[in-house]
Amino acid sequence: MSQRVSVLGLEKTSVFALFRRIDGWTFGALLTSLLIAVPILSVFVVALAPGITSSDDIWSHLVSTVLFHYISTTLTLMLGVGAGTLIIGTGTAWLVTMHRFPGQSIFEWALVLPLAVPAYVIAYVYTDLLEYAGPLQIALRGIFGWSSYGDYWFPEIRSLGGAIAMLTLVLYPYVYLLARAAFLEQSVSVLEASRVLGKTPWQSFTKVALPIARPAVVAGVSLVMMETLNDFGTVDYFAVATFTAGIYDVWLNMNSISGAAQLASVMLMFVIALIALERLSRHGRKFHHTGSKHATLPTVPLSHSKALLASLICLLPIILGFAIPAGILIDYSLAFYQVTLDSDYLLYTTNSLLLASTSAVLAVMIGLFLAYSIRLHGSPLLIGAARVASIGYAVPGAVLAIGVILPLSYFDNAVDSYMLETFGYSTGLILSGTIFAVIIGYLVRFLALSFGTLEASLGKVTINMDGASRTLGHGPASTLKRVHLPLIRTSILTAGILVFVDVMKELPMTMLLRPFNFETLATYVHQYASDELLEESALGALTIVGAGILPVIILSVAISRSRPGHRSSESS
Amino acid sequence: MKDNTSMMAAGLSMQNISHAFGQHRILNDISIEVPNGQIACLLGPSGCGKTTLLRIAAGLEPLQSGKIIIDGRSMSKSGGRSVPPEKRNIGLMFQDFALFPHLNVVDNISFGIKGSLSERKRWIVAGLDKIGLAGYADHFPHELSGGQQQRIALLRALAPEPSVLLLDEPFSGLDATRRASVREQTLEFLKESGLSALMVTHDPEEAMFMSDNLLIMDKGQLIQSGPPIEIYSHPKNSFVATLFGQIDVLDGRVNNDGLVETSLGNFAANQIAPGTLVDVLIRPEGISPCKKSHITTEKTETVSLRVVGARPIGRSSHLRLTTLSGVNSSSIIRARVPGIFLPETGSLIDVKIDPAYVFVFAKQDQTP
Numbered sequence: 001m002s003q004r005v006s007v008l009g010l011e012k013t014s015v016f017a018l019f020r021r022i023d024g025w026t027f028g029a030l031l032t033s034l035l036i037a038v039p040i041l042s043v044f045v046v047a048l049a050p051g052i053t054s055s056d057d058i059w060s061h062l063v064s065t066v067l068f069h070y071i072s073t074t075l076t077l078m079l080g081v082g083a084g085t086l087i088i089g090t091g092t093a094w095l096v097t098m099h100r101f102p103g104q105s106i107f108e109w110a111l112v113l114p115l116a117v118p119a120y121v122i123a124y125v126y127t128d129l130l131e132y133a134g135p136l137q138i139a140l141r142g143i144f145g146w147s148s149y150g151d152y153w154f155p156e157i158r159s160l161g162g163a164i165a166m167l168t169l170v171l172y173p174y175v176y177l178l179a180r181a182a183f184l185e186q187s188v189s190v191l192e193a194s195r196v197l198g199k200t201p202w203q204s205f206t207k208v209a210l211p212i213a214r215p216a217v218v219a220g221v222s223l224v225m226m227e228t229l230n231d232f233g234t235v236d237y238f239a240v241a242t243f244t245a246g247i248y249d250v251w252l253n254m255n256s257i258s259g260a261a262q263l264a265s266v267m268l269m270f271v272i273a274l275i276a277l278e279r280l281s282r283h284g285r286k287f288h289h290t291g292s293k294h295a296t297l298p299t300v301p302l303s304h305s306k307a308l309l310a311s312l313i314c315l316l317p318i319i320l321g322f323a324i325p326a327g328i329l330i331d332y333s334l335a336f337y338q339v340t341l342d343s344d345y346l347l348y349t350t351n352s353l354l355l356a357s358t359s360a361v362l363a364v365m366i367g368l369f370l371a372y373s374i375r376l377h378g379s380p381l382l383i384g385a386a387r388v389a390s391i392g393y394a395v396p397g398a399v400l401a402i403g404v405i406l407p408l409s410y411f412d413n414a415v416d417s418y419m420l421e422t423f424g425y426s427t428g429l430i431l432s433g434t435i436f437a438v439i440i441g442y443l444v445r446f447l448a449l450s451f452g453t454l455e456a457s458l459g460k461v462t463i464n465m466d467g468a469s470r471t472l473g474h475g476p477a478s479t480l481k482r483v484h485l486p487l488i489r490t491s492i493l494t495a496g497i498l499v500f501v502d503v504m505k506e507l508p509m510t511m512l513l514r515p516f517n518f519e520t521l522a523t524y525v526h527q528y529a530s531d532e533l534l535e536e537s538a539l540g541a542l543t544i545v546g547a548g549i550l551p552v553i554i555l556s557v558a559i560s561r562s563r564p565g566h567r568s569s570e571s572s
Numbered sequence: 573m574k575d576n577t578s579m580m581a582a583g584l585s586m587q588n589i590s591h592a593f594g595q596h597r598i599l600n601d602i603s604i605e606v607p608n609g610q611i612a613c614l615l616g617p618s619g620c621g622k623t624t625l626l627r628i629a630a631g632l633e634p635l636q637s638g639k640i641i642i643d644g645r646s647m648s649k650s651g652g653r654s655v656p657p658e659k660r661n662i663g664l665m666f667q668d669f670a671l672f673p674h675l676n677v678v679d680n681i682s683f684g685i686k687g688s689l690s691e692r693k694r695w696i697v698a699g700l701d702k703i704g705l706a707g708y709a710d711h712f713p714h715e716l717s718g719g720q721q722q723r724i725a726l727l728r729a730l731a732p733e734p735s736v737l738l739l740d741e742p743f744s745g746l747d748a749t750r751r752a753s754v755r756e757q758t759l760e761f762l763k764e765s766g767l768s769a770l771m772v773t774h775d776p777e778e779a780m781f782m783s784d785n786l787l788i789m790d791k792g793q794l795i796q797s798g799p800p801i802e803i804y805s806h807p808k809n810s811f812v813a814t815l816f817g818q819i820d821v822l823d824g825r826v827n828n829d830g831l832v833e834t835s836l837g838n839f840a841a842n843q844i845a846p847g848t849l850v851d852v853l854i855r856p857e858g859i860s861p862c863k864k865s866h867i868t869t870e871k872t873e874t875v876s877l878r879v880v881g882a883r884p885i886g887r888s889s890h891l892r893l894t895t896l897s898g899v900n901s902s903s904i905i906r907a908r909v910p911g912i913f914l915p916e917t918g919s920l921i922d923v924k925i926d927p928a929y930v931f932v933f934a935k936q937d938q939t940p
Contacts (some may be wrong), residue, residue, distance in 0.1 A: 157861055353911035464670035467632045471664040478658075480685070486674040498645025 021066045025476060026382055029373035030289045033385035034368055037094070039403030039444045040391055043268060046261045046406065055301065058250070058259035066246060074229070074242045077163060080230045089175025090217055092314050094205060097183040101307035106178075107314040109556035114321025115173040116548030118522070121232020121541045122328040122407040123166045124529035127237070130157045140316050158238045166234050169321040171227055175220035177555065183209060183285035202302050218281035229270055230396040232508030233526050243267040244508055247398040251512065255494030257405065264399040275394050281453030289299050326545060334539030340539035344519070349543060352504055352521040355435070356547075359442040360450075364492055365444065367450030371458050372484065375466070376476055390448035397445060397508035404513060405439045408432040433515050441509045446502050450495040458484065497550050505549045582644040583608045584629060584736045585887035589638035591624055598624050602638075604770075606736065606785070611762060611769045612781040613800075615815065616789035622772045622916075629770065629795065630664045631657035643735035663729030667741040669721045672711035677724055678709045684732035686745050699727045719750045724756060730765060736764065739771040743778060744854065755781060776816045780804065788812050796844075810933045813853050820905050822852040824932075832932055836897040836905065839930050849935040856890075857908035858929020861921050863916045874922045880904060880913040889913045893923070894925050 095101075096108045106477055114122075130136055137154060188210060194204040210217075232244045243263055251260035266288075333340070370386050370432065392400060408431045421428045431437055461484060469479040469569045485492070507522045514523065521540050528537035584606040591599040598621045598623060613641075614622040627633040629640060631647065635654045640647040642662060647655045671680050680797045685692050700706050703723040713721055724743065729737060734804075742758065743751050758781055762769050773779050779786055780800040788795040788803065788811075796808040807813035810821070824840040826830035826848045834852055844850060860876060877893040884890075891907040907923065915921050 031912065074771070283674075307730070336624070462668065464666045464668055465672065467627075467630065467664060467670070468666060468670040468728075469683070470632065471630055471662055471738075472728070473658045473661075473686060474660050475656065483672060 021222045022395040023377070024371040026377050026379065026461055028386055029288060029370050029382055032079050032370060032390040033382070035257075036366070036392070036447055038390040038407050039400055039440070040388065040395060041397065041401055041403075042406045043264055043403040045301065046226075046402070058254065058256045059262050062250070062259060062263065063248075066241065067266070068102045068262075069241055070243050070246045072238060073160060074267075076160060077167070077235070077240065078225045078228050078270070080161075080164035081167045081171060083223050084164060085172040085175045085224045086217065086221050087212050088172040090167065090179045090210075090213075090221060091173075091282065092185060092317065093176050093179035094209070095310050095314055095432050096215040097180055097312060098201070098209070099301055101310040103311050103314070107311075107318070110318050111176050111314060112173045112323075112552050112555050113318055113549075114170045115555075116302055116314045116326050116552050117170050117322060117545050118233065118507070118548070119167050119170050119227075119231050120237060120507060120526060120529075121329075122170055122321070122325045122546060123163070123234040123237050124525075124534045124541065126162075126166060127157050128534050129328065129423055129550075130155075134562050160238075160240050161238045163234050163238050166238075167231060169317065170323070171224045172317060174223045174227070175217060178220035178223075179213055182213035186212055210559075215281040219278050222278040222281065226271070226274050226278075226394050229267070229274070230398075230508065232511065233522075234396060235529075237495055237526075237530060243270075244396055244398045247402070248508070248512065251402075257402065259404065260398075261402050264402045267322075267396060267399055269391070271396070271399070272340075274390070278394075289473070326542075329538045329545065332535045333542050336535045337539050340537045343536065345540060348519045348521050348524045348540065351519065355438065355442070355501040355520060356500045359439055359446065359503045360496040363440070363443055363450040363499040364446055364454070364496045367447060367452075367454045367495060368492070371455040372476075372480055374455070375458055375463075390451050391447070392444040393448035395445070395504065397514060399555055400441055401509045401512035404437055404444065404509075408440075409436055433513075435515065435518070441513050442499075442503050444504065445506075445509065446499045449502065449553050452493040453491055453498065455490065457488040461487050492553055497554065501547050501551050504544055580741055582641075582731070582735075583610065584770060585639075585641040586625070586629060587639040589625065589628060589635075589640075590739045591628060591633070591636050592619070593615050598792055599628075602789075602792075602794050604787055604797070606768045606770050607687075608768055609766050610784045611759075611771065612783055612785040612787060613783035614770065614772045614787050614789055615779040616774065616777060617815075618774055620789045621792040622908055623740055623787050624738055626650075626664075626770065626772050630662055630738055631655060631660050632664075655670055661732075661735050663732065663734035663737040665725050665729050665737070665739045665742045667744055668712075668727040669730070669745065671721055671725055673713055676709070677711050677713075677716075679704070680713070680724060681728045681731050683728065686732065687698070696727070696731065698910075699730075703761075705725065707774075708762075712902075719754050722754055723757070724744060726761065730767075732759075735767060737767055737769040739769060742771065744773075744775070753776075758782075768775075780816075786788060788815065807931055810851055810853055810931070813855075813931050814934075815931050816855075818856055818906060820854050820856070822903070824850050826850060836875050836925055839927065839932055841932050844932065844934050849938050850932050851935055853931045854925065855929040856906045856908040858891075858926045859905065859907060859909075859923050860893075860926070861913065861915075862924050874924050876920050876922050877905065879919050879921060882915055883915060886931065886935070891915070893921075894922075 092107070092111050096111070097105050128134055132149060132154075140145065140152070140154070146150070156178070162495045190212070191208060192205055195201070199207060230243075230244070232248060233242075234241045235245045235250065243266070246261050247260045247267070250256055250263060314375075368390070374382055374386060394402075409429070411425075412429045413434050415430060416427045419425050465483050465487070468478060469483045470476075474482060505522060507526055510520055510523055511526075519527070521544055525537045525540045525544065528534065529541070534541075575703050585604075587603045589599055589602045590597075602621075602625060604612065604614075614625065616622050617654075619722075624633060628635055629642075629900075631654055635648065640654075642660055645655075647660060649655060662790075666691075670741045672683065672778050678698070682689055682692065697706075700709060703726075705720060705723060708716065708720070708724075713724070717725065722745065726742070740777065743755055746754055750932065755778060771782055782802050784798040785797060786803050790811055796803055796812050803812065804816055813819055820835045823871070824834050824839075826832055826844050826846050828846045830841050830843075830846065831838040832850055832852055833842050836854070839852055841848075841850065875895070877895060878892050880892040882889060887910065889909045889912055891909060891913070893905045893907055894903070895905070
C-alpha cells in the first residue's frame with residue numbers, strides 16, 4: 001500500500017473535475033509528450049490517410065517497379081541479421097555465463113565492444129579490406145598466381161549477404177547482453193533441480209535455461225531488427241535496395257517527399273510488427289523469477305580442447321567486429337591524419353559535438369521532466385502519452401525524418417503565406433532544413449533512451465523519499481532538486497552519454513534533415529567512404545568509434561556489478 | 573526541549589473519510605479525532621486501510637471525500653484541491669524510516685527546517701544528545717543501525733515543529749529485542765514535545781503501550797475506539813477481542829437465567845436474549861490455577877481440568893488444558909500462568925476463571 005502512487009481517478013470523475021486536478025506538472029508533461037509525438041503521429045497520419053500527400057502518381061510507379069523488391073530485400077536483411085545475431089549472441093552468452101575457460105571473464109565484457117562500431121563504419125573497413133583492389137585479394141592473387149577477376153571466386157562484400165554479415169557483427173551484442181542477463185537472472189535452484197533430476201548440462205541448457213531466457217532473447221532480436229531497419233549507411237554503401245535506401249532515393253533523387261512518405265508508411269508496418277514482438281516478449285518475462293536464490297551460477301569447467309574451442313568462438317566476433325575495424329582505422333589514421341585535419345575535420349567534429357551535447361542535455365531534461373511528472377501523478381493518460389512519445393526509438397531515422405519535415409514545412413508554409421498576404425513579405429523556410437529540425441529529429445528518436453533510463457532509475461528510489469521530503473515542507477520541484485537529483489546523478493550521466501553517442505553515430509536522419517552543406521562527422525565519413533576515400537576520413541570514423549566506447553565502458557561496469565550471485569556469496 | 577505553552581496545537585480531526593482505489597473501496601466513512609497532546613493509535617490487520625488513512629492525513633493520497641482539519645485549519649481548498657503535504661505542517665515517520673541516503677545525520681534532521689538553521693542548531697544538538705547519538709552528526713544513514721535510524725527519523729520529523737506527528741508502523745523495522753526500549757524512548761519524547769500524534773500499527777502490545785486513545789479498524793471501517801484498557805477489557809465484538817492475541821472460543825446458548833452454560837462453568841450473558849447461540853471467548857491470562865483449600869472457604873467457582881501440556885516461556889508458563897466432560901470435552905483450553913508452573917502431563921488441576929477476561933458475543937450465524 002505504501003508503494004502506491006496516487007492515481008488520478010479517471011474512471012469516476014467528470015471531464016471538468018479531471019481538468020481541475022491537472023496541475024502544472026501534468027499539463028507540461030502532456031504538452032511535451034504531444035510535441036514529441038507529433039512527428040511519430042504525422043507518419044501514422046500519412047500511413048492511414050495517404051491522400052494528404054499523394055498529389056503525384058509516383059506511388060503507382062513505385063508499386064510497379066521497386067516496392068516489392070524493397071519489401072523482399074528488407075525482409076531478407078532483417079531475417080538474416082536476426083538469425084545471425086541470435087546464434088552469436090545467445091551462443092556466446094551461454095558460453096561465458098555457464099562455463100569456465102581461459103579468458104572467460106575478459107570475454108564477458110569484451111563481447112560488447114563491437115557495439116561501439118557503427119554498421120556503416122565496419123562496412124567501409126571491410127569493403128576496403130575485401131574488395132578486388134583490397135590487400136586480401138591482392139595477397140591471394142600474389143600467392144596463387146591468379147591474374148584477373150575471372151581466375152577465382154571470392155565473395156562479393158558489397159551485397160545483401162555482405163550487409164547481413166556487417167550488421168550481424170556489430171548488432172549481436174544486443175542479443176548477447178539480454179541473453180546474458182536472462183541467464184544470470186535465472187534462479188540457480190531451477191538449474192540445479194534440472195541436474196539433480198538427471199539432465200546433462202547441455203540438456204539443462206536446451207530444456208530449462210534457454211526456454212526461460214527466450215523472452216529476453218526475442219526482445220534482443222527485435223531490437224536488432226529495429227536497428228537493421230534503421231540502418232542507412234551500410235545499405236546505401238553496398239547499394240542494397242531496402243526501404244531506408246528507397247526513402248532516401250525517392251526523397252533526394254526523385255525529389256518526392258510524398259513518395260518517400262508513402263514508402264515510410266509501408267515501412268511502418270514492419271515497425272509495428274517489431275514493437276508488438278518486443279512488447280509481447282516483455283510481457284512473457286513474467287515467468288522469469290520462480291525462485292529468488294541467486295547463488296553463483298554452477299559453471300562447467302571445460303576440458304582443454306573444448307576450452308580452446310570456446311575461447312576461439314568468443315574471440316572471433318570480438319576480432320571481426322571490433323579489433324580488425326579499429327586496428328585498420330588506427331593504422332589509416334596514423335598515416336593520413338594530416339589529410340583529415342586539413343579537410344575541415346575539426347569543424348565537422350565541432351558540429352557533431354555541439355549537436356550531440358545539445359540533444360543529450362535536452363533529451364535528459366525532457367526525459368527527467370516526463371519521468372518525474374509520471375511519478376508525481378501517474379495518470380493513465382500521462383503514462384500513455386509518454387509511451388507514445390518514446391516510441392521513436394523503434395521508428396527508423398528515415399521515417400522519422402519525414403515525420404519531422406512534414407509538420408515543419410506545413411508550419412513554414414503557413415507562416416510564409418500569412419506573412420506574404422499580410423505584409424507582402426515572404427519568410428521562406430524558417431524551421432525545415434535547419435539545425436532545429438535536426439535536433440527535433442534526434443530528440444524524437446532518442447528520447448526513449450533518456451526517459452527509459454531515468455524512469456528506471458527513479459523507480460529504484462522508494463516513494464517514501466518523496467513522502468518524507470514533502471511532509472518536511474518541500475514542494476515537488478524542491479524535492480526533485482534536493483532528493484532525487486543527488487540520488488540519480490549517475491543515471492543522469494548515463495542517459496546523457498547514451499543519447500550523446502547515438503547522436504554522434506546517427507546517419508540517416510542527419511542526411512535527410514541537415515541544412516544544405518552542413519556536415520557532421522558521420523555524414524563526412526559516409527561521404528568520403530562512398531567516394532572511396534576511407535583512408536582520408538579514417539580519423540573521423542575512429543572518432544565516432546571512440547565516442548561509442550563510452551557506453552560500452554558503462555555497460556562493462558554494469559556487467560561486473562550485475563552479478564547477483566557474486567554479491568550474495570560475499571555477503572553471506 | 574520545547575516550551576509547552578507555545579505548543580497549543582488543536583490536533584488532528586478527520587471527518588467522514590471515504591476512499592477507493594478504482595472500484596476497490598478502502599475506507600468507509602471514518603471519523604477520528606486526535607486532540608492536542610494526545611497519542612492515538614490505529615490498530616488493525618494489514619489491508620484494513622489504516623496506512624491509507626494516515627497517507628490521506630499527510631496529503632500523500634488525495635482526499636476523495638470527507639474533511640481534514642489540522643491545527644484548526646481545513647485541508648480542503650476551493651475547487652476540489654487539497655492542501656499539499658508540504659503546506660500541512662505535519663511530521664511523518666515511515667516504516668522504513670526513509671532517511672535520505674545522500675545526506676548525513678545533521679543534514680537529514682535539518683532538511684525540513686525553514687529559515688535560519690543556526691537557531692535550530694542548539695535544538696538538533698540537544699536532540700541528538702538526548703537520543704544518545706551525540707557523536708553521530710556526520711554519519712550517513714547506511715552507517716547506522718535500525719534503532720539509530722529510527723531515532724534520527726523521529727528527530728527529523730520533529731525538527732520543523734509540526735503540529736501533528738504521523739507514524740506509520742514506526743517500530744516494525746526493528747528486531748524484537750530493540751523494539752521495547754526504542755518504544756519507551758519514543759513515547760517519552762512525544763509526551764515531552766506535547767504534540768498530537770497518530771500512529772498506525774498492527775501490533776496490539778505496541779498500540780496499547782503508546783496510545784491514549786486506541787482506534788480499532790477492520791475492512792475500511794472504524795470498529796471501536798477509546799482508552800486502550802477500556803477496549804482490552806470491553807471489546808465490542810469477537811474481532812476486537814481476538815486482536816489482542818490468542819483467545820479460546822467456546823460455543824454456548826443463553827439460558828433463561830441470562831447465563832451461558834459451558835464446560836468451564838456459567839458466564840453472564842450481558843443482556844443477550846435467552847436462546848441465542850453465543851461464542852464465549854476466554855483470554856489465556858484469565859485462567860489461573862488455585863489450591864483446593866481456598867475454594868472451600870471462598871465461594872468461587874472452580875473447574876478441574878486435565879493438563880495436556882505445559883511449556884515454560886520465560887516470565888510465564890503456557891498450559892494446554894482440556895475439560896473432563898461436557899460439550900467441549902475435546903477442545904483445548906489455553907492458560908497463561910505467571911512464573912514457572914509446570915504440572916505433569918495428564919494430571920488434574922483446579923482453575924478459576926476471572927470473568928473480567930471472559931467475553932460473550934452472539935453468533936453471527938444463529939442456525940445451530
